[in-house]
Amino acid sequence: MTVESVKDGASAAAALREPPVAGGGVPVLGHGLRMARDPLAFMSQLRDHGDVVRLKLGPKTVYAVTTPALTGAVALSPDYIIAGPLWESLEDLLGKEGVATANGALHRRQRRTIQPAFRPDALPAYGSIMAAESHALVERWRSGEVLDITTESFRVAVRIAARCLMRGSYMDARADRICAALATLFSGMYQRMVVPLGPLYKVPIPANREFNRALADLHVLVDEIIADRRASGQKPNDLLTALLEAKDENGDPIGEQEIHDQVIAILTPGSETVGSTIMSLLLVLTEHPEVADKIRDEVKHVAGDRPVAFDDVRRLTYTANVVVETMRLYPAVWILTRRAVTDTELGGYRIPRGADLIYSPYAVQRDRRSYGRNEEFDPDRWLPERAKEVPKYAMSPFSVGNRKCPSDHFSMAELTLITAAVATAYRFAHAPDSDPRPRIGITLRPRRLMLRALPR
Ligand code: HEM
DSSP states (O other), X not given: OOHHHHHHHHHXXXXXXXXXXXXXXXXXXXXXXXXXXXXXXXXXXXXXXXXXXXXXXXXXXXEEEOSHHHHHHHHHOTTEESOSHHHHHHHHHHOSSSTTTOOXXXXXXXXXXXXXXXXXXXXXXXXXXXXXXXXXXXXHOOTTOEEEHHHHHHHHHHHHHHXXXXXXXXXXXXXXHHHHHHHXXXXXXXXXXXXXXXXXXXXXXXXXXXXXXXXXXXXXXXXXXXXXXXXXXXXXXXXXXXXXXXXXXXXXXXXXXXXXXXXXXXXXXXXXXXXHHHHHHHHHHHHOHHHHHHHHHHHHHHHTTSOOOXXXXXXXXXXXXXXXXXXXXXXXXXXXXXXXXXXXXXXXXXXXXXXXXXXXXXXXXXXXXXXXXXXXXXXXXXXXXXXXXXXXTSOOTTOOGGGSOTTHHHHXXXXXXXXHHXXXXXXXXXXXXXXXXXXXXXXXXXXXXXXXXXXX
């Protein structure tokens, strides 16, 4: 590329139209109030204003991308990177050297290191842990008991991620400690995101002390796990081994900080997204008992009277479609952000260098222009002959492109197994203090799900 061609590209971008400003803004706050009040409804109506629209969030201009095709274009383009306020607010937790926040050459090297642990051919090695944890979950429950589904869902999500990716008997006890630390951190991060009081979170009041203690615990735990693995001299074929053996671009071992940040940057998003999705799945099983019955029938047909196992997953097609349809209507990752690293073009509009972009998988996946009976829960829309009618990028709960979730197959396998085990063992009904309305935080999930387990 010559200097002239770069200049030509930049001036071509400068000559393009500005995206329209979305309607409904008010002086000073712009669209901020509506976004804060009901972000799901707000994001869902933006496509009526244009394919790309400008939002005023207080003093800041943000570019919202609303069509499936253009969200795919953003995710696939090298003109945008992971950056912006959402990511900066997560740095305390995710570290600065982890794969979820790195960009450029560092990110490419890190993806090369972690990818093998998530490849489809690596999954069978995790199968017995996924199945054992799914069955242990339902075995903990008693008929008639009221279950706090938030705790139950996050616990199994953390245990599966931790035990599969950092294999070893030392993980059994530590998985619960990681879970306790992450539970405090997740709710604290949510608080910090919705009420960004900055330095006030450093004041040593009990809630801040608890948050800091949980963060310190998590760091200590990760250091202990790394030290134990090294001391054991074992090198199972898992993510931790891949990280411990990874080399940087000069062929030298990667630094201790990077190994540490990587473990946290993989465990944290992995547990939060899966935990939230399990909650949404349990909501679906509660509110659509006919769907739960069909899952139970499928499991019976595939596994007979023995407990459902990892090897059954590929034959549990209806159950997998329930998982996909749940992720369509309740995507754990409901909003994504990017920053333009150059003056560029999107859908015929000018996007200036440094612009922050947002788009919402929730809005895209519920859009009536892409889905008939768009708000209806219909797992059969994922039957092969119907699924091909879905527009490209209208269903990307794991995203696409270089930041695509490395764990899509891993997650689908564990979610399908958990759903199969749970729907076979119990029916569910809301307890009086259950509140299934969406809780919009770093991820999307039901607010407070208290379910009574009923005999099948
Ligand atoms: C990235 C969704 C489970 C690890 C992502 C992204 C999405 C996503 C949408 C892309 C973010 C972006 O484009 O900005 C999900 C969903 C899950 C899930 C819906 C389950 C229902 C997991 C699990 C793990 C994991 C189980 C690990 C154990 C990661 C990591 C990244 C990521 C490390 C960052 C990748 C990168 O930036 O290169 N996930 N995820 N995820 N996910 Fe997942």
